[in-house]
Amino acid sequence: MTNQHNAKLTTNTGAPVGDNQNTMTAGVNGPVLLQDVHFIEKMAHFDRERVPERVVHAKGAGAHGVFKVTNDLTKYTRADFLSEVGKETEMLARFSTVAGELGSADTLRDPRGFSLRFYSEEGNYDLVGNNTPVFFIRDPLKFPDFIHTQKRNPQTHLKSTTAVWDFWSLSPESLHQVTILMSDRGIPASFRHMHGYGSHTYRWTNAEGESFWVKYHFRTDQGVQNLTAEAAERLAGQNPDYHTEDLFYAIEDGEFPSWTLSVQIMPLEDAAKYRFNSFDVTQVWSQKDYPLIEVGTMTLNRNPENYFATIEQAAFSPANIVPGIDFSPDKMLHGRVFAYPDTQRHRIGPNYNLLKVNQPKNPINNYQRDGSMRSDNNGGSDVYYEPNSFGGPKESPVDKYATLKIEGIAGNHSYQEDDFYTQPGDLYRLLSEDEKQRLVDNIVGGLSTVRLEEIKIRQTKQFYKADKDYGERVAKALNISIDQIK
Structure with missing residues (x-):
């Protein structure tokens, strides 16, 4: 790791990565673009690990x-x-x-x-x-x-x-799921x-x-x-x-x-x-x-x-x-x-x-052929391309996907809303006293084994932002001062 310390993140071809947090979309709420080669490479490599x-x-x-x-x-x-x-x-x-x-x-x-x-x-x-x-x-x-x-x-x-x-x-959007996971x-x-x-x-x-x-x-x-x-x-x-x-x-x-x-x-x-x-x-x-x-x-x-x-x-x-x-x-x-x-x-x-x-x-009616482990008749002698003049399967316009209007600038967009704390806080406040205690105990059981104190403090700050009592309980159990998380 030492030779990579503070180095630029790159693709497998050495190109620097400009954004590793947000996929490239057509506008803020638009669909993910196929031209996001970093995402495609990253995910395709991950799929094969x-x-x-x-x-x-x-x-x-x-x-x-x-x-x-x-x-x-x-x-x-x-x-x-x-x-x-x-x-x-x-x-x-x-x-x-x-x-x-x-x-x-x-x-x-x-x-x-x-x-x-x-x-x-x-x-x-x-x-x-x-x-x-x-x-x-x-x-x-x-x-x-x-x-x-x-x-x-x-x-x-x-x-x-x-x-x-x-x-x-380092990913505050995870707080809602973490709270559920650490609960009963x-x-x-x-x-x-x-x-x-x-x-x-x-x-x-x-x-x-x-x-x-x-x-x-x-x-x-x-x-x-x-x-x-x-x-x-x-x-x-x-x-x-x-x-x-x-x-x-x-x-x-x-x-x-x-x-x-x-x-x-x-x-x-x-x-x-x-x-x-x-x-x-x-x-x-x-x-x-x-x-x-x-x-x-x-x-x-x-x-x-x-x-x-x-x-x-x-x-x-x-x-x-x-x-x-x-x-x-x-x-x-x-x-x-x-x-x-x-x-x-x-x-x-x-x-x-x-x-x-x-x-x-x-x-199944299509023109996909060959490939490993093909176990049917591979389309037999039927026509193997489309469009064709031999009566092969044709598209069905009535079954097109519903249209959706999109607009915006193609780029690496984050969701504009960054309220990571309201819903986890609401969830915490819905729990009974016993449920809150078990939640804190489960969190502390995991966080106490973390080797870096900075991580414990940073995560406890996330709990505190969701609910003051939530954060203070975790801090107390981890012997972290309240001043460090406020």
Whole structure:
């Protein structure tokens, strides 16, 4: 590291990097631009850092199930699988820890991945979220760096709490998610006893072409239950596959877990005037402003016959959308739309969608040919280009994505709103006295092992900015003077 001290950050071709915090977008709220070569190089390299297990979400469990519509929301979306009350759609779910390796314990303090696939009649729709409504960062350019802090130090090959808290303390947008992670919700009692969220803002469009912003909430019908830090640590030693085992045998015994899906709906024009940036994944929409509207129920009722064939090879991607559902200008979502399928092409191969678990129910008709592990007839003798004069598949203009007006100057833009403290502070103040104490104890348990005092002080300042009592409690437990954090 000494020869790199205070050196300019560069690309792999030696070009200096002008902005490593914000992706290049078309205006402040515009989409991420493909010309951002630094982001593309950084993310594509990151996607290929681990072989063959997933770079993130390596340890997980899953099951088959069904989604049933219980409420008519066709005035908001023309998505076929949501088109009528009572309609049922086959689905697949995978739950996972984020940072742990394939052999890690299920009960680590970590967000849980909440990945769902709906095998609709118009293609696979994947909703790839977490058990938390927010995330640590809001720009995908920072994602490889964030995950590096969760992995092993290249010299010691050990996990580093110093790296974790150093990054968080220098990324104040992480405070909301850190507060959730260090609270009781940081370790679910089981996959069955946690909520799930789409986290990002998405866009729904109805049959008349009218669009709305939407957020997804899956509420567990089993009730939320969490583990204490002590219980989780004990289980990590006694049964590191505790959550995997719990899900499998609950389904095996006929105790099918279920979740109720509700959504928040925001008119398009509200986004420009809402008090928080509607596309910032570190913020939530108030349910007082946009109440939950029930959509349907998800029930998991069948275990996989073979874990590798079904769960390990399942290639979830937020890029998999269907008519009536589209993306918002959420920059983290745009980054994932690129990164997930790029990772799958590397991890499984370019023809990963030909695997049974990834195949849609409706026929695949396109001109993609060849590539490793091509397992079908490779298009046979049919025409292999488009446009053509031989009756090959043609585009369907009626299924174009909904248009979205964008304007602005192309550049490395940060979100204009930098209120990182209101929502974490509000969350802290909602906790009971016992919950506050456990939150502080969990934070101190991690921060006390950090090697650099400067990082402890900097992070404690973040807590203090969210809530005075929050910061003072952490400071006292770490023997940091209040003057140092004010």
